[in-house]
Amino acid sequence: MKIIKSLDKLFHYLKKFKLKGKSIGFVPTMGALHEGHLSLIRQARKDTDLVVVSIFVNPTQFGPKEDLNKYPRPLSKDLALCRKEKANFVFCPKPQDMYSRDFSTFVNVGGLSEVLCGKSRPGHFRGVATVVTKLFNIVQPDIVYFGQKDAQQAIIIQRMVRDLNIPVKVRVMPTIREKGGLALSSRNAYLGKDERKDALVLSQALNLAKLLIKNGSRDSGRIISRMRHLIKKKKSVKIDYIEVVDSENLKPLKKISGNCLIALAVWIGKTKLIDNVVGDDL
Amino acid sequence: MKIIKSLDKLFHYLKKFKLKGKSIGFVPTMGALHEGHLSLIRQARKDTDLVVVSIFVNPTQFGPKEDLNKYPRPLSKDLALCRKEKANFVFCPKPQDMYSRDFSTFVNVGGLSEVLCGKSRPGHFRGVATVVTKLFNIVQPDIVYFGQKDAQQAIIIQRMVRDLNIPVKVRVMPTIREKGGLALSSRNAYLGKDERKDALVLSQALNLAKLLIKNGSRDSGRIISRMRHLIKKKKSVKIDYIEVVDSENLKPLKKISGNCLIALAVWIGKTKLIDNVVGDDL
Numbered sequence: 413m414k415i416i417k418s419l420d421k422l423f424h425y426l427k428k429f430k431l432k433g434k435s436i437g438f439v440p441t442m443g444a445l446h447e448g449h450l451s452l453i454r455q456a457r458k459d460t461d462l463v464v465v466s467i468f469v470n471p472t473q474f475g476p477k478e479d480l481n482k483y484p485r486p487l488s489k490d491l492a493l494c495r496k497e498k499a500n501f502v503f504c505p506k507p508q509d510m511y512s513r514d515f516s517t518f519v520n521v522g523g524l525s526e527v528l529c530g531k532s533r534p535g536h537f538r539g540v541a542t543v544v545t546k547l548f549n550i551v552q553p554d555i556v557y558f559g560q561k562d563a564q565q566a567i568i569i570q571r572m573v574r575d576l577n578i579p580v581k582v583r584v585m586p587t588i589r590e591k592g593g594l595a596l597s598s599r600n601a602y603l604g605k606d607e608r609k610d611a612l613v614l615s616q617a618l619n620l621a622k623l624l625i626k627n628g629s630r631d632s633g634r635i636i637s638r639m640r641h642l643i644k645k646k647k648s649v650k651i652d653y654i655e656v657v658d659s660e661n662l663k664p665l666k667k668i669s670g671n672c673l674i675a676l677a678v679w680i681g682k683t684k685l686i687d688n689v690v691g692d693d694l
Numbered sequence: 695m696k697i698i699k700s701l702d703k704l705f706h707y708l709k710k711f712k713l714k715g716k717s718i719g720f721v722p723t724m725g726a727l728h729e730g731h732l733s734l735i736r737q738a739r740k741d742t743d744l745v746v747v748s749i750f751v752n753p754t755q756f757g758p759k760e761d762l763n764k765y766p767r768p769l770s771k772d773l774a775l776c777r778k779e780k781a782n783f784v785f786c787p788k789p790q791d792m793y794s795r796d797f798s799t800f801v802n803v804g805g806l807s808e809v810l811c812g813k814s815r816p817g818h819f820r821g822v823a824t825v826v827t828k829l830f831n832i833v834q835p836d837i838v839y840f841g842q843k844d845a846q847q848a849i850i851i852q853r854m855v856r857d858l859n860i861p862v863k864v865r866v867m868p869t870i871r872e873k874g875g876l877a878l879s880s881r882n883a884y885l886g887k888d889e890r891k892d893a894l895v896l897s898q899a900l901n902l903a904k905l906l907i908k909n910g911s912r913d914s915g916r917i918i919s920r921m922r923h924l925i926k927k928k929k930s931v932k933i934d935y936i937e938v939v940d941s942e943n944l945k946p947l948k949k950i951s952g953n954c955l956i957a958l959a960v961w962i963g964k965t966k967l968i969d970n971v972v973g974d975d976l
Contacts, residue, residue, distance in 0.1 A: 423861065512856070512857075516857065517802070517803045517823070517857035518801070518802055518804065519800070519858070520800055522799070541799070542858075545858050549859040549860050549861060571799060572799045575798065575799035575828075576799055576801070576827050577831040577832050578831050579831060579832075579834070661796065
């Protein structure tokens with residue numbers, strides 16, 4: 413496994429492989445790797461000849477009051493995990509090499525970036541779309557892997573790839589959960605012991621929605637209201653949003669349908685957690 | 695020479711060539727080709743194994759009151775010129791294949807897009823940056839060619855390529871002029887006989903600036919004022935802007951220097967024309 417910091421070096425290494433007709437699988441991450449990330453690396457391993465993982469805590473997707481500096485960066489542990497999963501290249505660029513001082517070009521996916529998590533995080537998805545475009549241009553992968561846990565991110569990337577004709581296939585892999593149901597997230601590391609228990613309420617609320625739908629409910633408003641009621645029992649949990657939206661255009665859906673996305677975000681103390689289910693799971 | 699409308703077909707044709715290690719030169723155009731465009735094709739012919747010309751009048755770079763529908767589209771003449779210059783592929787996509795109905799992703803180069811021509815054409819350079827990104831992703835060229843005549847466009851594309859790590863080399867080729875000095879432009883076709891005479895004032899004003907600088911003038915304000923005075927003698931010509939700016943960041947320069955760009959835009963009747971000189975020519 414090669415660990416590479418230089419953009420040019422990585423580009424030229426990979427170019428050689430591409431000229432031999434080898435396929436490249438790419439897993440962009442912000443590090444603090446968990447089983448969710450590892451499931452992406454394993455899938456890339458199965459699908460492609462060469463697996464590239466990037467570890468880069470991207471400053472342009474954090475707001476001024478967000479956790480950029482606090483975000484966990486356990487690099488040597490991450491590298492050991494990548495090695496164990498047989499990644500071929502780990503790309504860890506420096507922020508100053510990714511963003512020059514007069515950097516001024518941004519990619520924005522309109523309509524999808526301002527809703528759900530975008531409402532309370534203006535500029536977040538613009539930062540994501542921009543860094544992902546940069547990474548795609550550096551790595552030039554054949555297939556890229558994202559987790560369903562960050563549903564909105566995955567939908568935005570898919571739209572961006574389509575709109576900008578980026579020659580890459582996007583695979584979105586299922587959310588990985590702890591035994592209790594908590595969706596894996598690097599930000600779970602912020603949770604105290606009691607908070608971790610409270611955090612189970614996200615998947616519990618989604619399971620409630622699934623159950624209601626299984627039993628015939630189709631009214632999004634009623635389902636949301638039942639989820640809200642369940643979550644409000646936990647005094648320490650503050651709801652950011654619970655929404656039922658179309659899984660392609662993220663527009664609110666009044667009725668449950670096969671292409672709906674039920675997404676929620678809550679604050680548990682100072683930690684924001686998100687989770688979702690999509691039509692396929694209902 | 696192959697004429698291709700389908701994005702997928704072009705992509706797959708070119709992929710074969712790339713796998714053989716062939717280099718691709720790309721000249722993106724809006725058609726209505728003139729010697730300026732042909733000089734780009736000729737340079738691409740010299741530099742690379744395979745030359746792709748695109749002809750696409752890009753709707754997203756036209757404002758609602760601009761000349762999208764009126765813009766000249768002499769396709770069969772353009773194709774004959776491309777054939778004569780030995781282009782290998784001419785890519786003529788349909789607008790609906792480039793922009794789906796729910797298209798919503800845009801690339802914007804901040805800071806450089808709102809000044810000079812961007813002031814009176816909000817969204818224009820966002821449209822240019824977006825379509826060029828799309829075309830780069832479809833063609834995946836090694837070298838791309840732009841004309842110095844559209845100086846701001848060339849500077850924006852160079853910044854975008856740098857910021858987004860697009861793996862392409864940008865070559866900006868000199869402005870081609872008629873004998874009288876008029877810079878070639880597809881929009882010259884709009885000019886009546888008298889207007890065409892008046893249009894000489896653009897290069898005359900730039901020649902005056904060059905002369906003043908040659909004779910020792912360094913004060914941008916004075917040079918601009920002399921250019922303005924010259925142009926105002928033509929009653930039919932309306933100045934949009936005359937500016938002396940840094941040729942990298944487009945910020946106004948009070949003093950003439952080696953990296954300055956002297957750019958102007960004027961209305962001649964209903965036709966807007968632009969022209970410029972850069973430090974190298976001074």
